[in-house]
Amino acid sequence: MPIGTCRLCLALGVELLNSHFVPAGIHRIVQADAPQAIQITGKIAMLSSHQARAHLLCERCELRFQQQGENWVIANCWRSPTDFPLLDALDRAAAFQNRVDSRAYAGRGISDVDVDQIVYFAASVFWRGAAHEWSTPKGKTYGAPPSRIHLGPYQEPLRLFLLGEATFPDGMYLSTWLEPKRDERENRHAVPPFKAFDTGYHVFRLFIPGVAFTLSVGRAVDREIQSTCTSRSGLLLVCPTEGLRNTEINRRVTESQARGKLASVLGPNR
Numbered sequence: 001m002p003i004g005t006c007r008l009c010l011a012l013g014v015e016l017l018n019s020h021f022v023p024a025g026i027h028r029i030v031q032a033d034a035p036q037a038i039q040i041t042g043k044i045a046m047l048s049s050h051q052a053r054a055h056l057l058c059e060r061c062e063l064r065f066q067q068q069g070e071n072w073v074i075a076n077c078w079r080s081p082t083d084f085p086l087l088d089a090l091d092r093a094a095a096f097q098n099r100v101d102s103r104a105y106a107g108r109g110i111s112d113v114d115v116d117q118i119v120y121f122a123a124s125v126f127w128r129g130a131a132h133e134w135s136t137p138k139g140k141t142y143g144a145p146p147s148r149i150h151l152g153p154y155q156e157p158l159r160l161f162l163l164g165e166a167t168f169p170d171g172m173y174l175s176t177w178l179e180p181k182r183d184e185r186e187n188r189h190a191v192p193p194f195k196a197f198d199t200g201y202h203v204f205r206l207f208i209p210g211v212a213f214t215l216s217v218g219r220a221v222d223r224e225i226q227s228t229c230t231s232r233s234g235l236l237l238v239c240p241t242e243g244l245r246n247t248e249i250n251r252r253v254t255e256s257q258a259r260g261k262l263a264s265v266l267g268p269n270r
Contacts, residue, residue: 006058006196007131009163016055017062021134022125022192022208023148025074027051029209031191052134052147052192064162070119072114078179078187078210087178087210089113090238102239103180107230119231122213124162129193130155149193149204154217166233173268175214175228178238186242196248205248212241255270 001015018029056083057065076086089112090105097104107115130151149173157169168174179186191207201218216225228235254267 002055004055006158007056007233008061008064008127009058011058011060014058014174015055017059018053019062019128021052021128021132022190023050023065023074025078026190026208027071029074029077029079030085030188035191035202041209054132054134054186056128058116060255065124069117069119072117073121077208078182078230081182081184083115084210086113086184087180087238090178090236091201095238103175105176105236105238106234108234109237113236115230115236117232118176118236119168120162121230122215123168124174125150125216126193126204126213127155127158127162129157129204134192145237147192147194149195151217154163168229171219171221173216173229174201174228174231175216175225176230177212177214177241177244178236178249179210179212180238185241189245192247205244207241207245210242214255232264 001017003013004016005012006014018176053101064205076089078084078087082159089110090103091112093105093110093144095103095105105113107113107118126149129147129149131150134147153168154172157166158172160166161168181187190206190209191208193204193206196203196205196214200220204215204217206213206215230236
């Protein structure tokens, strides 16, 4: 393993592990029985089983990520149509708000729900998306650029939060949506952090099986969005995520140039 500086704790002269961008356990859920998934990088879409990795973290910080978020979330997110522990826990609890298309829960008061693990997991993946330029798949990349999001002055406070040296950063608001359906079509997907849009403040998304995370960043984030922050309120929403996927994932595929095997699968009239 190479020797260098850990990007999280900033320890010098340490062995750097080959860390995953999106945890390997998420890849295993998504790619079970389907060895290749659609990967979108820049304006290029391709089929790939690539798992982006980089020598980023020391062993202590890698373990920190696993124990404070990854292991719990991987065990409790959607895993199959009959295995979605986090949604099961919410279904057993009483929602404090019921609407036609959504239910809202105070996650910190629900047995078998660990809001702090959920928040830490999402924060760690968004931070990784900003801390490094993640490479495209080995082999044919078709000119796809590295993947990275930009958090500007909020990146350092987020790093300190992950180290346990600060609270969740001011000006950052994390919302958590769970998909109410349990079938594969609605849940079996993972999309690393990307910038969804900018409307006076920045909005980033992260999708894992059964869960969509939104990170809103900036001083202009409106109060309604602020009130949904899982870190501060413990709020968890159960509502369909299909709209987000149609407008932000499927649209990205449509607007991208299909390359390699994906171009053959989609055909010329996609």
